[in-house]
Amino acid sequence: MNTSVNTPLYEVFVRSKRGLDHKHVGSLHAEDAEQALEYARDCYTRRSEGVSIWVVKSGDITCSQEEDAASFYDPMEDKPYRHATHYVLPENIKNM
Amino acid sequence: MTQFKLNAEELEQAFQNRIDDEQKIEPKDWMPEAYRKNLIRQMSQHAHSEVIGMQPEGNWISRAPTLRRKMILLAKVQDEGGHGLYLYSATETLGITREELVEALQNGTAKYASIFNYPSLTWADIGTIGWLVDGAAIVNQISLQRTSYGPYARAMVRICKEESFHQRQGFESLVVLANGSAEQKAMAQDALNRWWWPSLMMFGPHDAESAHSAQSMKWKIKRKSNDELRQAFVDQTIPQIEFLGLKVPDDDLKWNEERGHYDFGAIDWDEFLRVVSGKGMCNKQRVEHHKKVHDDGAWVREAMRAYKVKTLDRNRMKEAS
């Protein structure tokens, strides 16, 4: 076959049980989303690891770049007011 | 936007610090080119081994002696394919495609575990491969669950979880043979005789002679040395062989009280190199089989693509009208 045209790569996310988030488990090759979903079932849930599967074309994922990490994450670090620990509770109030 | 520009040396230092600090390296992180190459080599070799390993075991699916054994073996060989897939998937995060990896396997630039160049001749070989070969692989893979590259480590965790069934089913199958008729016992002993030394060779050359070891240890791609892993495998396997009532094909094997380990005889490295260099019983057969299957499947993959293109076109037409 013409190997210069590759079968697309899909990323697979599995919800292992109700109440949990979908978690990335790996990837696989398939021509379309439908096929990717079926192969995900056969390749990543052979031991009933999942109750729900997402597949998404790897190329469609936009990622933060490591070299941007400082600009991407550091600005969050100077917003301590987002965290509960930023606030000092009065002595006589134990829980909030 | 603040820009942090580090020079190559600083980057490499930051990278090594992260590894020394037991943090994982993730796909988008900066990494030395040699680290990336080394990982691709090791991970793809690992993936190819899983896939090529389907052949000697698959050889007996049609002849498995009971329905239960047939289902177990089929599920096991299927798992090997799955493990190959997990590992290809992890390797692809390093910016190389499955097609490139497969091409390297087929043109001989990538290697796979040499043990699969030995033939599976009797039913006892199937039990022995599961028990010894997977057993040896697990020793290695357990240590690799702590490897420094995140996707590789995660694939290993998943694989180790599944592999324990492989080793147990193999051992269980051998227990039946070892307790069976004289013919079955002989079959089991013969299989052990043929697979024992190749299993020890699976851990690779002695540390002193291992080409990639030192750097791989520094980068924590490998977590334990070849010799350490081999010794651990021998130590854990000898009691199992005794339980089976089989004889280890090594006259020099004995317990060393002082070391707290078994001593074992010299490995025939000439034999190892002969098979690694492509001159084993099945080297040609394994790669030819892989190529043939790949070529025979080409029209299917082409059809998949053609159908998708047609579907997309039709959908576009529908939307346009």
Next chain:
Amino acid sequence: MSNTESTTRENTLEYSIGLGDDSLMLGQRLAEWCRNAPLLEEDLAISNVALDFIGRANMFYEYAVELAKVTGGVFKNQSVDDIAYLRDSREYLNLLIFEMPIGDFAYTMTRQLIVDLFNVDYFTALSASSDSRLAAIAAKTLKESKYHLRRSHEWALRLGDGTEESHTRMQNAVNELWGYTPELFEMSETELALLPAGISVDRAALFDTWEARVSGILNEATLDHPPGDWQVTGGRAGVHTEYHGHLLSEMQFLQRAYPGLAW
């Protein structure tokens, strides 16, 4: 025990073995794809299907073993594996379509389409069987078959409406397999005997729906409906194709070479 009751039990035994043989032959064939599929993902997927078929053979034989304890006869005191491994070709009751070689991927998926479409309706009906054990096996099997059909339907479209080569291969496969389809709708004497009590499924009654659905999919896949000018039968009477004996000699090798041993 009344005469009718014992006859029914014997018929149910034979019925179970026939359904088990169908599943075993196809499972054995599909397993040949494991390590030989057109892409690694498909190795895994098709192996799952093979496992489903071998698993259901096992369930039907288990039931046969239990029935044979009461009925006696040739299967008395036999195990599942004795039934699976120790008969000669003439004693296997599978329909011919299940024993045919795997051919190319088009042939394999065309057979799956034919069989999966049939099985979904067949096991839907069998899951309402008055025999609760058969009904339970059918209910489990039905879930699997629905998934198999989803796969074989999609593959039929991809290959039928893919490239010129895949289209030709699919059309050849449909033409070659068509003559084995009428047997799927033929009632054996055993099945007829079990019908009034609601134990067996009326195969003939499934034909119209199957024919309509398979025609629809062929059409959707741009494939021509074969003229249906030939057909062969014989499986339920133990008259098989020449491929059958070779399948058995490979499958039975160890049990035959080392008789009477545990594995």
